[in-house]
Amino acid sequence: MVSTKKTKTKIGGTKTNAPFQVPKGMRDRIGHEVHELTGFIEKATEICLYYGFKPIVTPLLEDAQVYSSSVGISSDIVEKEMYTVKTKGGDVLAVRPEFTASVMRSYLEQGMQNQTQPVMLYYSGPCYRYDRPQRGRWREFYQFGLEILGTEKSIADAMVIELTMLSLRESGLQNLRLLVNSIGDKDCRPGYRRELIAYYRKHQAQLCKDCKARLKSNPLRILDCKEPQCAPLKFEAPQSVSSLCDPCKKHFKEVLEYLESLGIEYVIDSTLVRGLDYYTRTVFEIQQETRPPEVALGEVANPGIQADTPLTIAGGGRYDYLARTLGSKRDVPGVGSSIGIDRVLMAEDRVELMPRVIKKPKVYFIQLGFEAKLKSMNVIEVLRKGRVSVVHSLSKDSLGSQLGTAEKLQIPYAIILGQREVIDNTVIVRNMDNRSQDVVKVSKLADYLKKLRI
Numbered sequence: 001m002v003s004t005k006k007t008k009t010k011i012g013g014t015k016t017n018a019p020f021q022v023p024k025g026m027r028d029r030i031g032h033e034v035h036e037l038t039g040f041i042e043k044a045t046e047i048c049l050y051y052g053f054k055p056i057v058t059p060l061l062e063d064a065q066v067y068s069s070s071v072g073i074s075s076d077i078v079e080k081e082m083y084t085v086k087t088k089g090g091d092v093l094a095v096r097p098e099f100t101a102s103v104m105r106s107y108l109e110q111g112m113q114n115q116t117q118p119v120m121l122y123y124s125g126p127c128y129r130y131d132r133p134q135r136g137r138w139r140e141f142y143q144f145g146l147e148i149l150g151t152e153k154s155i156a157d158a159m160v161i162e163l164t165m166l167s168l169r170e171s172g173l174q175n176l177r178l179l180v181n182s183i184g185d186k187d188c189r190p191g192y193r194r195e196l197i198a199y200y201r202k203h204q205a206q207l208c209k210d211c212k213a214r215l216k217s218n219p220l221r222i223l224d225c226k227e228p229q230c231a232p233l234k235f236e237a238p239q240s241v242s243s244l245c246d247p248c249k250k251h252f253k254e255v256l257e258y259l260e261s262l263g264i265e266y267v268i269d270s271t272l273v274r275g276l277d278y279y280t281r282t283v284f285e286i287q288q289e290t291r292p293p294e295v296a297l298g299e300v301a302n303p304g305i306q307a308d309t310p311l312t313i314a315g316g317g318r319y320d321y322l323a324r325t326l327g328s329k330r331d332v333p334g335v336g337s338s339i340g341i342d343r344v345l346m347a348e349d350r351v352e353l354m355p356r357v358i359k360k361p362k363v364y365f366i367q368l369g370f371e372a373k374l375k376s377m378n379v380i381e382v383l384r385k386g387r388v389s390v391v392h393s394l395s396k397d398s399l400g401s402q403l404g405t406a407e408k409l410q411i412p413y414a415i416i417l418g419q420r421e422v423i424d425n426t427v428i429v430r431n432m433d434n435r436s437q438d439v440v441k442v443s444k445l446a447d448y449l450k451k452l453r454i
Helices: 032-050 064-068 076-081 100-109 154-169 189-202 209-217 219-224 231-236 246-261 341-346 370-385 399-408 419-424 442-451
Strands: 007-011 014-018 061-063 084-086 092-095 119-128 140-149 176-182 280-288 311-318 334-340 363-367 390-392 413-417 426-431 437-441
Touching (some): 032 140, 032 341, 064 092, 064 100, 100 119, 100 140, 140 154, 140 341, 154 176, 176 246, 189 209, 209 219, 219 231, 246 280, 363 370, 370 390, 370 419, 419 426
Antiparallel strands (some): 007 014
């Protein structure tokens, strides 16, 4: 039996009694909130399309091994945060915690390696992680991302960063701070890993429980730990850029030169590794600070100087070995980034991006009587074909109440359909400012409204 016990929940800040509430860390988006989400996705999509990217949509559910083998069995996502589902047939599926592994799976499965390289893709949609909800962190969150697969050239890294920055800046975000680092490849990273293990073994007693385990499984991830006892230790840890082999040094140098040529300011953060196992060479994060960054172009960050609680808005990096973890017989170089759309929409300085199909209605449609109700949908369809959006209350009958709603919403024009207008196949168009009005044939209504620039 389903329980009907009422629990208190909040919708729009108001307490209500409801039999069920949205799961913890998730939320409903209604009306304007959906438009804002769609508006940002449309803006970022437009930028990607102009740069030659194609859309991709991957399933919300994947074989759990797609993530456990690629993201890393010891990562927080796999160990603590991934939602899994066991099907009736015994398969273990994972609800998407991130997009990159899913995109690479599709690249391999759909034979995209046989297309002209590189393959450039963008995507958007919800992801799910079982995490403690906090500022800017939800269990259901929306991402917009882009991936360039099939090239190891440094210009691809720079393009991904540039398009990510463009998407944020054209959404109005200011005080953006780009942190960038290189964590090397399979040739030079083992040496750096040994240095890191030697350093942290000296401080093992100070590490949190998770980082003590990471010291054995993936010591680089200790640098990503935010626990108070671990975070200070990373500032004295060996730096990955000091251990890079010549090809990785050259690649990183070229990425920085591209950023400088694009006028993108950056800070080299030697503690930045990102939280997923598949990253190689370039890694980056974009943060928004509450005060302007004080580090000049190309200057190495002083770990002792912290900004006022910066929020990471986007991040990404290169993943040249990801394909092999998914069963490929050869490496597929790739680089990508993802933007946390929820965090973009939290920014106080963002501009309001509405989908192009959404226009602020300038017409309130009023109908009077049953005969008018019968014809109402026909009139609204004429307006739709004329690309005129309307507001209406077809459930109301009173002229006064409908005019009152139009005034409350500050809509400049009202279209009135009464019994006489139904017979004459006309409507009354009223200017809500000066109360002047005209009788217009329904067949000419769209043209009439265009002359009013509606």
